[in-house]
Amino acid sequence: MTLDIVTLSIALFFISSIQAIVMLFIFRTIQDYPGMYYLLASCISSAVSGLFFVLCTTFICGGLAFLGSNIFCFLAILTLNIGFSKFLGLKVEKEKLWILFAFLLAGFSAFTFGINNGRWRLILFSVLIAILSFLNTDILFHHKADSFRPVTRMAAVIHMLFGLFFALRAVFTIFYRTTDVFISTLLQLMALFLSIAGILINSCCFIIMAIQRERSEKDQANERFRQIFETIPxxxxxxxxxxxxxxxxxxxxxxxxxxxxxxxxxxxxxxxxxxxxxxxxxxxxxxxxxxxxxxxxxxxxxxxxxxxxxxxxxxxxxxxxxxxxxxxxxxxISRSKELVKKLNTSEETFKAIMEQSPVSFMLTDINGHIEYVNQKFLELTGYREEEVIGQTPRILKSGFQTRKFYQTLWKTITSGKQWSGDIRNKKKNGDIIWEHICLTPILDEEGSIMRFLAVQEDISSRKLMEEELRIQARTDMLTGVMNRRYFMEKAEKRLLNARATQQIAAFLMIDIDRFKDINDTFGHNMGDKAIRIIASQCQKMMKQEDLFGRIGGEEFGALIFCSNPEEHYQIADKIRCGVENISLLDVHGGRISLRISIGLTHYRPDEDTMETLMHRADMALYQAKNDGRNRVVLI
Missing domain, CATH: 3.30.450.20 (PAS domain)
Known part of the structure; x- marks a missing residue:
């Protein structure tokens, strides 16, 4: 078999197809990461492009097949651009991509159905592919994800070389008049060879990046676990x-x-x-x-x-x-046991130990009335000694624990057993404090309970750290609303419930109009402020049963429930109008106009998943953007 256009086009088709099949097998593992859907779309587009090119070389529907091959080749690189941007946490340059795609369709239509000029069609295709490749190079070079920077740099070099080749190909075609792309010239063979190499290298880079990202997230989780593990007292x-x-x-x-x-x-x-x-x-x-x-x-x-x-x-x-x-x-609990033993032999010794102890102690009679507290207890709660003696521990009750909780506690210690656990108590000034309490019944020589000893340790800082870790795992730090992962988890559960209870639901994809202009004109701090204000406004307009979260960048998602489908559009438009009326002032007191576009789609219980809902809402959002922004579009 000779190395010619036909051979390489067949190789391109089979390698792209195999690569797409391989990606489908591993897609279940890596699909949670942003951009992976676009990687799969890129592989499939490459395979379809190769199939069309094979049809071209066999002269089956040659003109249409050649047109389809070029379009799907362009889409393969375009979806790579979106995939790289989303995976690396960068903004997708939607306007640029739409302009390039519009140029491709307009140029191909003009040079195919208007003026049948294969030479200028080839020049246009090569220029657009070069521009896309340079955009991909820029994305891969300029990001902040250090964990897989070597891989992205390697991919950036490949895209830069790919773009340079197609730029040179365009220049060469301008000065060298040729219209037959099926002649096995060096440029034609190199174009197919680089396409094959690019498919393999880009897929491998994406997989390596996903693996390194997963490893980085595991390392961070292990480090958080280690910190908690080592700080437990x-x-x-x-x-x-x-x-x-x-x-x-x-x-x-x-x-x-x-x-x-x-x-x-x-x-x-x-x-x-x-x-x-x-x-x-x-x-x-x-x-x-x-x-x-x-x-x-x-x-x-x-x-x-x-x-x-x-x-x-x-x-x-x-x-x-x-x-x-x-x-x-x-x-x-040796210290507590020893203290109890000393209490039975010498009350004065007991009190001396209590007063010097760095932990809080409280001694009550068998009915729960406080007989003694040490200095640490008074410092911790803010009470004076005369305010607590004769009272019961109810003065510390915060209302967080249930009646059943205290009944179980009392039943345990009155049966002669020790009880320990975490309790949220209240200081004299109303501040809440978390304490780990160990309650020990003190027995006389006959084994009867004579008192109860409570050893209390302030664990508020530990609880605060645990709460912060929990919030960080669920909340978007900039806006305070749900982050993407937690929103998706909650939304999937709510959709299952909606399917079972036959609730009427809709999904909204919300995007801030001309957000890049705000960032470029007023700075990133003002851009962040705009995101926070819009998120707050949208959250206020949600009902208690609705879900709202930040999907990424300046995009938000909302899952809303109504009594009938017609209300969904009204709610979405109210949200849009509410944002439009926000007054955001720049440093000079000038008003910054805020606008949003909303893509709306209804939930179809027998057909939809969260992914299909988001896909349709995203399509509606794109249509809203194309129709002039600041509007709601329903698909």
């Missing part, structure tokens, strides 16, 4: 369920037991002699096998120096990488 041990081999510990473990990380990792608790007696070990493993979880079981462990420690142990089974592990949280 209790001992944490992770061990294999089947062998008991310890695979991970935190720093608190070394402080409490005296064993270093090197001495611990890879050994079992029996090899380290952590268990004080075998009965407690059998109880622990028996409960974890039977229930899969245990809460606040009092056990005794032995430190490296032989010292016995009393501990409250909570544990649960955890599956990871096809193996089962036990994650155990151990709280040292």
């Amino acid at each position: 209790d001992t944490v041990i992770i061990s294999r369920f089947d062998t008991g081999e310890i695979i991970e510990i935190n720093e608190k473990y070394t402080e409490e037991t005296g064993y270093t990380r090197k001495e611990t990792i890879g050994k079992t608790s029996m090899e380290l002699n952590l268990w004080k007696n075998d009965k407690e070990r059998e109880l622990f493993y028996g409960l974890i096998r039977k229930q899969g979880v245990l809460r606040n079981i009092e056990l005794h462990i032995t430190a490296k120096n032989g010292r016995s420690l009393s501990a409250l142990v909570s544990a649960s089974l955890m599956k990871m990488e096809h193996q089962t592990y036990i994650i155990s949280v151990v709280r040292n």
